[in-house]
Structures are given as C-alpha cells and as structure tokens.
Amino acid sequence: MRFFAKNKKYAGWMAISLERDCARIAHVTRPANGKPVLEMLTSFPNAANMIETLKLLKKQLNAQNYRYSLMLSQGEFQLLSVESPNVPPDELKNAMRWRLKDMLDYHIDDATIDVLDIPADKAIQGRAHSMYAVAARNQIISERQAAFENAGIPLDVIDITDLAQRNVSVLLEPEGRGLALLSFDGNGGLLTVSYAGELYLSRRIDISLPQLQTKDADSKNAIYERIALELQRSLDNFDRQHTFITTAKLVLAPLGDEISKDLQAYLAANIYMAVEVLNFADVLDISKVPVLAHQDSQQAFFMTIGAALRHEETVL
The missing domain is CATH 3.30.420.40 (ATPase, nucleotide binding domain)
Structure with missing residues (x-):
C-alpha cells in the first residue's frame, strides 16, 4: 500500500477518519467547472472496533462505487523534512530509507515509507532542496488493510492529516x-x-x-x-x-x-x-449537506473533508 497511490477507477473520494469516539466519512466530487461538491457527510460511533464500523458503512453504501481513502491519526505516522538525495528517481526510495534509519524510533525494516517533493525556487538551479518523507509502522498499515479487506471494502489510499489540510489550503490560495x-x-x-x-x-x-x-x-x-x-x-x-x-x-x-x-x-x-x-460554504458546494453551514460541524469534519478533496499525487 502506497501513501500516495493512484487509482482512477472511480470518480470522487470517500474519505474515512477513525477518531477516538467515532468514524467520520466524507465524499467529495470535483465537477469540471465550479466548486467541489460535498456529496455526503456522516459519522458512526464506537470506532474502536474498526471492522464492525466498516461493515456498518458497507451496509449503508454501495461500496464498489467509491474510491476509499483512510486517514491515519496523529501518532500513527511521522512526517519528516529531509534533504533530497542526489540519486536517480528509481533509487530515491532506497536512498531515503538510509536517510531515515536513524530518525525513527523503530527499525527501518519495520517502516512503510513514501516521499513528497518540496519544489525549489525555479530561478535557482542545482541547489539541494528538501523533501517530506512519510513513515509509518508496517504493522499499522497491515492492520488497516486487513480491516478493510475483512469488511469487504476496497482501500485505495492511506492518507495523512498534513496533506488533508494542504488540500483545503489549495482551495484558498x-x-x-x-x-x-x-x-x-x-x-x-x-x-x-x-x-x-x-x-x-x-x-x-x-x-x-x-x-x-x-x-x-x-x-x-x-x-x-x-x-x-x-x-x-x-x-x-x-x-x-x-x-x-x-x-x-x-x-x-x-x-x-x-x-x-x-x-x-x-x-x-x-x-x-x-x-x-x-467558511467551507465559500469554497465548497454544500447544498446536499446543509448541516455543514454550522461552524461546529465544519470543525468536526475539517480533516475528513480535506482528505476527500485529494487530487492524485505525483508519485516519485
């Protein structure tokens, strides 16, 4: 499972975030013109039992019609800024693992890693620049994948909060x-x-x-x-x-x-x-989910909506 995997089978994203007291779900589509459309917003209590929560979600939705992303919670991953290795693209992942091996509090062989570029100033050529590396324990990734598989829901992407917030920020730039x-x-x-x-x-x-x-x-x-x-x-x-x-x-x-x-x-x-x-109403079409007009709902679902706003990432 890649953090930034591509899958173009379905339109729109159904994003799921598992929190302490509930699971939150948001579905967003992006029409060719106009604002992104918030198609659905819901939550399920007692997210501690992930498989049962996902099975309940499947009962209420036609699961095969959506692309699913699961957002990791804070503490389940690390986002690290590191200098970009001077290696060919096909060697980047291995080089990055060497960079990270002394930065993690667990063995590098137990980590799932992906990278995200931070573009440098185009006016300055040849200068080393930074990248973000995302690292999570293999055990966490395997458990999340297994929960979705057992519930019969296809999991396309594992996401992180930092990129979910970036997705909202892009709408405001x-x-x-x-x-x-x-x-x-x-x-x-x-x-x-x-x-x-x-x-x-x-x-x-x-x-x-x-x-x-x-x-x-x-x-x-x-x-x-x-x-x-x-x-x-x-x-x-x-x-x-x-x-x-x-x-x-x-x-x-x-x-x-x-x-x-x-x-x-x-x-x-x-x-x-x-x-x-x-105010999400300024950047999203929320007509199908009028509850989002309230600030409390916007706060509660902020990150989940951000995850549902994802575009396909450039895989390095």
Whole structure:
C-alpha cells in the first residue's frame, strides 16, 4: 500500500477518519467547472472496533462505487523534512530509507515509507532542496488493510492529516502567493503553508482544541500568546527559507463561532499578516449537506473533508 497511490477507477473520494469516539466519512466530487461538491457527510460511533464500523458503512453504501481513502491519526505516522538525495528517481526510495534509519524510533525494516517533493525556487538551479518523507509502522498499515479487506471494502489510499489540510489550503490560495492555514483539534494544532498546490511547511503546535475552549480569561490569553509566538517564529523562519514565496494571509480552520472570532481578533492584532476564518460554504458546494453551514460541524469534519478533496499525487 502506497501513501500516495493512484487509482482512477472511480470518480470522487470517500474519505474515512477513525477518531477516538467515532468514524467520520466524507465524499467529495470535483465537477469540471465550479466548486467541489460535498456529496455526503456522516459519522458512526464506537470506532474502536474498526471492522464492525466498516461493515456498518458497507451496509449503508454501495461500496464498489467509491474510491476509499483512510486517514491515519496523529501518532500513527511521522512526517519528516529531509534533504533530497542526489540519486536517480528509481533509487530515491532506497536512498531515503538510509536517510531515515536513524530518525525513527523503530527499525527501518519495520517502516512503510513514501516521499513528497518540496519544489525549489525555479530561478535557482542545482541547489539541494528538501523533501517530506512519510513513515509509518508496517504493522499499522497491515492492520488497516486487513480491516478493510475483512469488511469487504476496497482501500485505495492511506492518507495523512498534513496533506488533508494542504488540500483545503489549495482551495484558498491567491494566485501566485502562498497561504498559511491553522487548525486545532483534540490532538493539537497544525500549521501548514501551501504554494502553487504544494505543501511547503507542516508544523505541529502543542495546543489542543479543548485548551482553546477554556472559560478562564487568563488561561485563554496565555494560550493565545503561545499561539501567536509560535506562528511568528514559524512564519519568519519560513520566509527566510523560501524567499521566492510571499505568504498572503493566515486562515483559521473552523473552531466554533466564539473561539474563531476571539482568536482571529487576537492574531490579527499580534502577527504581521491578515487573518481570516474559513467558511467551507465559500469554497465548497454544500447544498446536499446543509448541516455543514454550522461552524461546529465544519470543525468536526475539517480533516475528513480535506482528505476527500485529494487530487492524485505525483508519485516519485
């Protein structure tokens, strides 16, 4: 199973994310003209028993009509930035395994690995550039594949949250400029910067959505300060490393109406770029799923929708 495998048998993606209390599912299609269409959004409780959850999903859907992707949870994979090996394309994977063997906390032979390029400045030729390597334990990949096989659902792609967020970011990018996108969930925060459809930066922030939901004013202000400081450092460093990219603005993923407004106002006053809040209705056709008009639903399904927005990746 490849992280970025290709399969063009069906149109649209049915993305599944298994979370602590439920499984979330989103189906998105991309018409030739107009916004991507959110065709379906649903969830199933008690995702701890993956096979039973998938069997329940199969009962409610005509499974063979969809391409399925499963998004790994944070902690089930590592996304590592490494210098691109100077080797022919057909030797890249092996060379990357040597690069990663001392970066993982388990043996490299127990890892499934794939790579994602970070395009360099086209005006500068011959300079080494970075790549992202995705690594996950073989055991995790095998267990996920077996669960889908036992449930009778074809699994086409195993995906990751960082690329799911990139898929949303691409819809928001101004022409010729980069876009920073910041999300929070129960696992923490994720800052990404995309440019020309590519993921250039992915950085975790050790602040979770429940922490943002605190009612204590002093605690909330301290958390906001930490977020602003982390953003300023990360974006300043990004600007120094990628001088050919101008980041147009920071967009906050949905967090709920009150938190989104408060955090937007704080960040707009404390960082150097414009700050906006994402509304999926601006970039998706959500007419078939009106519940997504609510910010709470947008927050809960943010990553799953991002996974369903995937385009086929360039396999290296």
